[in-house]
Amino acid sequence: MTETMLKVENLAVDFSTPAGNLRAVDGVSLELAEGETYAIVGESGSGKSVFSRTLINLLAGNGKREGSIEIGGRDIDTLSKSEAKHFFGVDVAMVFQDPMTSLNPVKRIDAQLMEAMRYHLKVSKSEARERAIALLKQVHIPSPEQRMRQYPHELSGGMRQRVVIAMALACEPRLLIADEPTTALDVTVQKSILDLLDELRIERKMSMILITHDLGVARGRADRIGVMYAGRLMEVGKTDDLFADMRHPYTQALLQSIPNPAKRSHTRLQPIPGRPPNLLDPPQGCAFAARCRHAQPDCLNAKPVLEGTSGGSDDHRWACFHPVGTPDGDAALKANLEAGANAGGMSMKEIVGELV
Amino acid sequence: MAGSGTAHLRESDDVLVRVEHMVVEFPISGGTVHAVSDVSFDLVEGETLGIVGESGCGKSTTARAAIQLPKPTSGSVWFKGLDITKLSKEQMRQIRPEFQMIFQDPISSLNPRRTVTEIISDGLKVWGENDSWTLDTIDELMEAVGIDPRYGERKPHQFSGGQCQRISIARALVLDPKVIICDEPVSALDVSVQAQILNLLEDMKARYGVSLVFISHDLSVVKNISDRVMVMYMGKTCEVAGSDDLFEKPTHHYTRALMAAIPGADVVVEDQTLEGELPSAINPPAGCRFNSRCPAATDECRSIEPQIREVAPNHFVACHHPVLT
Numbered sequence: 001m002t003e004t005m006l007k008v009e010n011l012a013v014d015f016s017t018p019a020g021n022l023r024a025v026d027g028v029s030l031e032l033a034e035g036e037t038y039a040i041v042g043e044s045g046s047g048k049s050v051f052s053r054t055l056i057n058l059l060a061g062n063g064k065r066e067g068s069i070e071i072g073g074r075d076i077d078t079l080s081k082s083e084a085k086h087f088f089g090v091d092v093a094m095v096f097q098d099p100m101t102s103l104n105p106v107k108r109i110d111a112q113l114m115e116a117m118r119y120h121l122k123v124s125k126s127e128a129r130e131r132a133i134a135l136l137k138q139v140h141i142p143s144p145e146q147r148m149r150q151y152p153h154e155l156s157g158g159m160r161q162r163v164v165i166a167m168a169l170a171c172e173p174r175l176l177i178a179d180e181p182t183t184a185l186d187v188t189v190q191k192s193i194l195d196l197l198d199e200l201r202i203e204r205k206m207s208m209i210l211i212t213h214d215l216g217v218a219r220g221r222a223d224r225i226g227v228m229y230a231g232r233l234m235e236v237g238k239t240d241d242l243f244a245d246m247r248h249p250y251t252q253a254l255l256q257s258i259p260n261p262a263k264r265s266h267t268r269l270q271p272i273p274g275r276p277p278n279l280l281d282p283p284q285g286c287a288f289a290a291r292c293r294h295a296q297p298d299c300l301n302a303k304p305v306l307e308g309t310s311g312g313s314d315d316h317r318w319a320c321f322h323p324v325g326t327p328d329g330d331a332a333l334k335a336n337l338e339a340g341a342n343a344g345g346m347s348m349k350e351i352v353g354e355l356v
Numbered sequence: 357m358a359g360s361g362t363a364h365l366r367e368s369d370d371v372l373v374r375v376e377h378m379v380v381e382f383p384i385s386g387g388t389v390h391a392v393s394d395v396s397f398d399l400v401e402g403e404t405l406g407i408v409g410e411s412g413c414g415k416s417t418t419a420r421a422a423i424q425l426p427k428p429t430s431g432s433v434w435f436k437g438l439d440i441t442k443l444s445k446e447q448m449r450q451i452r453p454e455f456q457m458i459f460q461d462p463i464s465s466l467n468p469r470r471t472v473t474e475i476i477s478d479g480l481k482v483w484g485e486n487d488s489w490t491l492d493t494i495d496e497l498m499e500a501v502g503i504d505p506r507y508g509e510r511k512p513h514q515f516s517g518g519q520c521q522r523i524s525i526a527r528a529l530v531l532d533p534k535v536i537i538c539d540e541p542v543s544a545l546d547v548s549v550q551a552q553i554l555n556l557l558e559d560m561k562a563r564y565g566v567s568l569v570f571i572s573h574d575l576s577v578v579k580n581i582s583d584r585v586m587v588m589y590m591g592k593t594c595e596v597a598g599s600d601d602l603f604e605k606p607t608h609h610y611t612r613a614l615m616a617a618i619p620g621a622d623v624v625v626e627d628q629t630l631e632g633e634l635p636s637a638i639n640p641p642a643g644c645r646f647n648s649r650c651p652a653a654t655d656e657c658r659s660i661e662p663q664i665r666e667v668a669p670n671h672f673v674a675c676h677h678p679v680l681t
Contacts (some may be wrong), residue, residue, distance in 0.1 A: 016582075024383070025570060043546040043547065043548060044546055073402070076370040077368060114515035122516065128553055136621050156634070157411075158633075159633070185613060186410040186411055186573060187410075187411060187574070187575070187617040187618065187619075188613060188617045188629075189410075190617065190619065191619070191629055191630075192629050192630070195629055205577055213546065213547065214547075215620065216618065216619035216620030216621060217619040217620060218618035218621045219619070220620035221619075232361070245672060253548070254547065254548065257547050257548045257550070258547050258551070258576070259553040259554070259576040259577050259579065259580035260576065260621075261575060261576045261603060261615075261618055261621050261623065263578050263580075264600055265580055265581070265582060265583070265599035265600050266558065266580070266581070266583075267580060268554055268555065268558075269551035269554055270551065270579065271548050271550075271551035272548035272551075273552075275516065298586070300484075310581060324639075350380045
């Protein structure tokens with residue numbers, strides 16, 4: 001078994017807002033081995049971006065973190081101020097979603113690439129320049145010497161995202177956090193960027209947290225997946241296990257709402273009715289219960305915890321009282337169908353559409 | 357690939373819109389942007405035509421120029437026996453209610469200062485009531501698109517992205533149009549909401565008999581909603597075929613590259629990644645415009661532009677070396 005790169009335990013993030021306390025991340029624990037890719041999948045507002053930013057110590061001023069984060073064996077709370085300065089951005093780096101806004105529009109590419117190396121690694125200007133050119137080559141940017149002197153607006157979206165990746169790699173991080181790195185890009189460019197991240201990860205034995213809303217991207221790229229909803233992990237497991245043996249009704253609903261290119265055209269889609277819960281006033285029970293086709297009265301009263309085949313490399317767990325594919329889950333679905341509504345009062349006709 | 361021709365146009369009484377040899381060019385300092393170069397397509401009554409391609413391929417410009425927004429540089433657009441490119445401004449205005457649009461960003465495409473009822477009923481106030489809708493039946497329309505009529509006095513910011521897109525759909529339907537152009541209508545939405553909107557569009561199409569031109573960069577979405585799909589690259593047509601047919605037997609190398617890029621899907625094509633960047637639309641490559649990135653390009657492709665031809669029943673491709681299986 002390889003070394004653990006990232007260990008998150010019981011992470012919770014609260015924001016105090018004028019409207020009250022908002023818990024964006026609620027008790028997330030995960031472990032990531034060296035060289036592994038872990039995808040966090042969720043819809044907007046699920047807390048996946050807050051989670052990723054917390055890992056790199058980029059929490060907004062009104063945010064408060066609980067729980068521990070260990071990166072490469074170091075608990076980040078034990079870092080001194082001066083250590084922290086050269087830890088975030090060096091040992092752990094981040095690629096943001098929008099390559100249009102994550103580069104400074106009035107600075108040339110070379111200045112942006114060299115800045116971090118000069119600051120963190122204290123290398124000379126000429127060495128930083130050499131390393132910057134080498135990095136641009138590594139991210140497959142043609143004629144890097146010329147590109148170095150250009151401004152971001154002179155580059156296409158895909159090129160810019162390559163530059164952003166080069167910047168993140170400049171100080172040779174061991175953990176890379178990619179927050180929706182390809183969402184703003186065309187599918188063909190998306191593929192080349194994801195290929196590039198894979199290649200670099202293997203070459204550098206880097207670990208990667210891939211934040212995405214796209215189950216397809218996660219399926220194609222991640223070793224393991226965590227499905228997030230309302231700040232909590234609903235189901236975690238190895239990618240193949242998760243897709244072969246989906247247990248959480250939310251994971252299942254999410255997958256069924258996506259058009260599958262293998263199905264005939266005009267195949268009726270199954271949307272998830274309703275809306276995610278208001279995190280300022282979170283439900284007492286399972287956050288998904290109101291929209292869930294399996295929901296029973298107990299789901300409304302208590303929050304299920306992640307359980308399943310325990311620990312190790314076969315880790316596949318789900319937080320559900322009545323999971324898919326179990327006699328109990330089947331009975332819950334059947335009971336709801338007969339009653340015409342789930343325990344939260346949502347009509348089953350809306351939930352399962354015309355397929356029943 | 358990426359060629360011209362009209363072999364794929366259909367001779368049928370059901371053809372609602374027929375666009376022939378449409379060219380859209382934008383003059384800029386130092387040249388001309390060739391946004392759409394000799395594209396032809398048609399739309400049959402009750403049909404959904406999907407247009408796919410990467411950003412900058414001219415898919416939005418093609419659909420917009422077809423409804424004269426802006427007027428194409430050359431070419432003709434036939435609608436109800438009229439070439440609407442030749443109409444006067446007033447004649448065109450009279451015909452406009454037949455064409456409606458739904459845009460990508462659901463929130464910014466609605467006036468933030470007006471109430472939902474105002475937004476939806478405005479068309480009726482300008483054009484008068486029609487056979488399908490009157491000012492008294494707006495509530496019914498709101499219900500049909502899944503907006504509670506009690507919220508009619510609310511303003512767009514009080515709704516979620518998906519609800520705003522429902523309002524946009526109601527606004528498009530109220531004038532009883534023949535054609536609705538949907539320009540990336542679900543790209544800004546979460547997948548669960550995206551499914552709601554796609555289902556709604558299917559229902560509305562069936563219920564009110566409109567034809568859709570559906571523009572998207574997402575092939576899975578386009579496959580799901582379309583009857584026929586046109587793949588575009590740099591202002592040219594690559595391939596036109598029935599939705600299922602295209603996905604089962606993609607013959608154009610560009611279509612195949614697009615399909616290989618669908619994340620996490622089992623597709624029929626070999627794994628491949630498009631190399632290189634999109635060439636400049638000011639100075640597009642000679643011959644087939646895709647030749648600089650095509651794995652099968654030959655000298656012929658670099659000099660002679662391929663013409664659209666039928667390679668299987670109702671399956672058209674503009675390529676010198678299509679993949680035929």
